[in-house]
Amino acid sequence: MRRAEREGGHVRYSIEGVGGLPEIGVGADLAALIVGAIGEPLADGDILVITSKIVSKAEGRIVQADDREQAITDETVRVVATRQTGEFTTRIVENRLGIIGAAAGVDASNAPEGTVLLLPVDPDASARALATGIRSLTGARVGVLLSDTLGRPWREGQTDIAIGAAGVHVFDDLRGQADASGKPLAVTMPCVADELAGAAELVKGKSAGVPVAVVRGLGRLVGDLDLPGARTIVRPADRDLFRQGAEEAYDEGYRAGFDEAQAEGPLRAE
Amino acid sequence: MRRAEREGGHVRYSIEGVGGLPEIGVGADLAALIVGAIGEPLADGDILVITSKIVSKAEGRIVQADDREQAITDETVRVVATRQTGEFTTRIVENRLGIIGAAAGVDASNAPEGTVLLLPVDPDASARALATGIRSLTGARVGVLLSDTLGRPWREGQTDIAIGAAGVHVFDDLRGQADASGKPLAVTMPCVADELAGAAELVKGKSAGVPVAVVRGLGRLVGDLDLPGARTIVRPADRDLFRQGAEEAYDEGYRAGFDEAQAEGPLRAE
Numbered sequence: 001m002r003r004a005e006r007e008g009g010h011v012r013y014s015i016e017g018v019g020g021l022p023e024i025g026v027g028a029d030l031a032a033l034i035v036g037a038i039g040e041p042l043a044d045g046d047i048l049v050i051t052s053k054i055v056s057k058a059e060g061r062i063v064q065a066d067d068r069e070q071a072i073t074d075e076t077v078r079v080v081a082t083r084q085t086g087e088f089t090t091r092i093v094e095n096r097l098g099i100i101g102a103a104a105g106v107d108a109s110n111a112p113e114g115t116v117l118l119l120p121v122d123p124d125a126s127a128r129a130l131a132t133g134i135r136s137l138t139g140a141r142v143g144v145l146l147s148d149t150l151g152r153p154w155r156e157g158q159t160d161i162a163i164g165a166a167g168v169h170v171f172d173d174l175r176g177q178a179d180a181s182g183k184p185l186a187v188t189m190p191c192v193a194d195e196l197a198g199a200a201e202l203v204k205g206k207s208a209g210v211p212v213a214v215v216r217g218l219g220r221l222v223g224d225l226d227l228p229g230a231r232t233i234v235r236p237a238d239r240d241l242f243r244q245g246a247e248e249a250y251d252e253g254y255r256a257g258f259d260e261a262q263a264e265g266p267l268r269a270e
Numbered sequence: 271m272r273r274a275e276r277e278g279g280h281v282r283y284s285i286e287g288v289g290g291l292p293e294i295g296v297g298a299d300l301a302a303l304i305v306g307a308i309g310e311p312l313a314d315g316d317i318l319v320i321t322s323k324i325v326s327k328a329e330g331r332i333v334q335a336d337d338r339e340q341a342i343t344d345e346t347v348r349v350v351a352t353r354q355t356g357e358f359t360t361r362i363v364e365n366r367l368g369i370i371g372a373a374a375g376v377d378a379s380n381a382p383e384g385t386v387l388l389l390p391v392d393p394d395a396s397a398r399a400l401a402t403g404i405r406s407l408t409g410a411r412v413g414v415l416l417s418d419t420l421g422r423p424w425r426e427g428q429t430d431i432a433i434g435a436a437g438v439h440v441f442d443d444l445r446g447q448a449d450a451s452g453k454p455l456a457v458t459m460p461c462v463a464d465e466l467a468g469a470a471e472l473v474k475g476k477s478a479g480v481p482v483a484v485v486r487g488l489g490r491l492v493g494d495l496d497l498p499g500a501r502t503i504v505r506p507a508d509r510d511l512f513r514q515g516a517e518e519a520y521d522e523g524y525r526a527g528f529d530e531a532q533a534e535g536p537l538r539a540e
């Protein structure tokens with residue numbers, strides 16, 4: 001069915017930003033607030049991309065700003081790379097969710113003065129609760145993605161990515177299918193959840209009070225609530241070729257090589 | 271103006287896949303073929319996302335398949351990381367364009383049997399030629415992005431990214447603007463070109479003969495043909511913390527440390 005939909009050649013979808021939500025407080029009923037703010041009724045196959053910040057606010061994932069460095073440290077599982085540039089320190093870290101980026105997802109933007117926001121404790125579970133709530137309120141079989149903003153090691157700027165998912169395929173798994181000339185698409189597995197999060201950023205923006213976007217027309221990506229979540233996007237350590245920054249790995253190797261040579265003792269004549 | 275458009279709260283755009291193009295041969299007039307294949311007339315502010323493969327074909331960037339490994343080597347400027355898994359070797363390399371990924375953009379999918387496709391020589395120049403041609407044919411002030419598919423070091427699957435751009439902003443530069451609570455958005459610079467390329471992948475797919483997508487409703491991102499191209503997305507080496515794979519950097523450090531210790535001679539009592 002996926003191929004048939006695509007071979008029509010005029011697949012079309014739309015993305016609409018949803019504004020007008022009130023400031024989100026702890027315990028807010030986000031599902032109801034979001035459904036109330038959407039103009040056109042939701043339909044089967046619609047996908048909601050929700051900025052994780054408002055989920056963090058509803059879940060009370062907020063700490064005092066004077067604890068920002070401590071908050072980053074608390075959310076950090078592993079420091080991947082550090083660089084000092086003048087007075088500014090770049091820290092690339094792995095956070096609790098396995099996501100690698102700057103500042104462990106701790107965000108001082110868009111938080112009340114004097115506070116910072118942490119990521120939701122379990123974004124896939126939050127997405128599932130929201131999808132369940134919104135499906136129940138509207139009767140529409142929708143998918144839900146929670147998004148956050150992430151930098152990339154080799155490309156400037158940031159894109160929004162999916163940190164939580166429910167009721168929507170995170171990958172469009174084409175492995176085993178064939179390309180237009182019949183050759184197998186051996187390694188192709190587009191991460192549609194990240195592509196959707198980025199597509200939604202184009203209407204949500206960062207500063208304008210538009211924390212939700214509705215994607216209409218990609219119902220082929222919507223499915224059961226127990227589909228794998230965004231956690232499955234995170235590459236396991238054993239497949240990670242960039243487990244440390246180049247300088248950190250070099251330094252670690254240097255110390256090991258130096259110690260090994262010392263332990264072996266002086267060069268022997270051969 | 272950007273903020274005003276966004277603060278309306280109901281910004282909306284659409285993306286439509288364009289199929290029905292003939293098989294692209296060397297020297298094909300892509301601008302004319304694309305304009306001919308688009309149903310609804312193009313308007314000012316529309317953005318076309320064009321799969322770079324069809325540009326490669328029109329530019330004759332095609333080599334015999336028995337030269338695939340040689341083609342990868344020719345396109346490779348620098349090997350970043352290598353890993354052997356069973357019989358399969360993963361090579362992460364920097365290509366001529368500065369883009370870091372597997373196989374240097376050399377593609378055996380969607381190429382005629384026995385051949386592989388290389389990336390366009392200068393995708394920004396190709397995008398500019400296409401934008402110029404399409405603007406001239408239609409009178410519409412459109413933007414053009416050329417897309418390719420790229421993996422990510424820490425996330426599974428691939429997303430489409432922009433390798434060429436003309437007449438469209440590649441970044442939505444928010445530095446200096448304020449967030450909803452008035453705090454400056456110091457480091458936020460969404461890479462809208464990559465987000466658009468990913469958004470377009472959701473209708474283009476990999477296998478279905480839909481190599482072009484038209485984005486309507488994001489005219490705020492369209493501008494003059496001499497705007498910076500996609501080349502500016504590539505992070506310069508001096509800002510790259512992941513210049514080598516962790517194993518490669520460790521091994522290089524190990525050898526340096528070992529040699530240094532040997533040169534210093536045996537441990538001295540202190």
